[in-house]
Amino acid sequence: MIAAVLTACATTVREPGPARPPGEPVDGPPDSALDVSRIRPVVPRPEPRSAYGNHSPYTVLGQTYRVRASASGYSERGLASWYGTKFHGRLTSSGEPYDMHQLTAAHRTLPLPTFAEVRHLENGRSIIVRVNDRGPFHPDRIIDLSWAAAVKLGIDQAGTGPVEVRAITFDEPAVPAVRPARLPVLLQVGAFADRQRADDVARTLSRQxxxxxLTEPARSAGDRVWRVRIGPLENLEEVLRRVEQVSELGYERPQYVYP
Structure with missing residues (x-):
């Protein structure tokens, strides 16, 4: 639940730390047993990337993480944990409300959303979840399940369990590389009302x-907007390569702007 860090959407960072401050709610299961009628089946299908939660790289607790360019081929074994009532109804990193009664999960580096099969390595149970959040930020865990997913997998009582996580991906049609109408050209990566956000994106692009x-102001409908642009670029091959590199970082494909 780190949308406050990644997207300024949420208010809580789920992280390991010292003892709970006075008055801070304790995470855990709801008072009633799981009502299976509330669970919507997860049907894997191609989905566009979320507008939030895919910024890369990002840093939590001094550790920097890079969102994978693709979930294709991802498979990993390790410990799964779960989160429940403390975060129920709060925004996930993708901007969607967290519903502990649905089969969702949090992962540090998979693109949001990603469908994944999670298999318990001891009891043999297997479920499919939709990854729509960031976490867990305990170094010994690889995925954080919703409470419903933890119940279905059989780790709700123990708190953690050994699992294998395998991403479910689809054959994605290649996006044709649209050529600019003329050269030189600028690539506009985004326009932001928040100057700090624009500067962060510019620094990420520069580091890569x-x-x-360029970060430059523009006035739109009377409001100050900060535009982040790459260029000007005068070589066609370089332009097309930059477009693909920007997309691989998790941003929308940039727009062509002519100086």
Whole structure:
């Protein structure tokens, strides 16, 4: 639940730390047993990436994480944990409300959303979840399940369990590389009302070697907007390569702007 860190959407960071402050609610299961009628079946299907939660890289507790360019081929074994009532109804990193009665999960680096099969390595149970959140930030865990998913998998009582997580992906049609109408051209990665957000995106692009990067103000409908642009670029191959690199970082495909 780190949308406050990644997208300024949520208010809580789920992280390991010292003893709970006075008055801080304790996470755990609801008072009633799981009502299976409330669980919507998870049917894997191609989905566009969330507008939130895919910013890369991002840093939590001094550790920097990079969102994977694709979930294809991802498979990992390790410990699963779960989260429940403390976060129920709060926004996930993808901007969707967390519903502990649905089969969802949090992962540090898979693109949001991603469908994944989670198999318990001891009891043999297997479920499919939709990854729509970031976490867990305990170094010994690889996935954080919703309470419903933990019950279905059989780790709700123990709190953690050994699992294998395998991403479910689809054959995605190649997006044709649209050529600019003319050169030179600028690639506009985004326009932001928040100057700090614009600067953060510009620094990320510069660190990835995608410069020169420009952050410049523009006035739109009377409001100050900060535009982040790459260029100007005069080589066609470089333009098309930069477009793909920006997309691999989790941003929307940039727009062509002509100086």
């Amino acid at each position: 070697g995608l410069g020169p990067v």
